[in-house]
Amino acid sequence: MTLLTILVLLFGTGLIATGLFYHLKRRTLNSDPILIATCYVWGGVNIAVCIL
Structure with missing residues (x-):
């Protein structure tokens, strides 16, 4: 994994x-x-980007 990831x-x-x-x-x-919803959504998006 890179540092950015x-x-x-x-x-x-x-x-x-x-x-x-x-x-x-x-x-x-x-x-x-x-x-609250924004934190959940953007946190999930960031994690999904790392998985892909």
């Missing part, structure tokens, strides 16, 4: 982790559902 994979994992954090704390933080 590893960085994109880590960025995607970080986005999914951020989405999960805001999803679990959505009531206390009054999180926007669009923010």
Whole structure:
């Protein structure tokens, strides 16, 4: 794996982790559902790019 692939994979994992954090704390933080969905989608896209 190249360094760029590893960085994109880590960025995607970080986005999914951020989405999960805001999803679990959505009531206390009054999180926007669009923010949560965007984190999940773009994290998944980044990981999918690394797999392909």
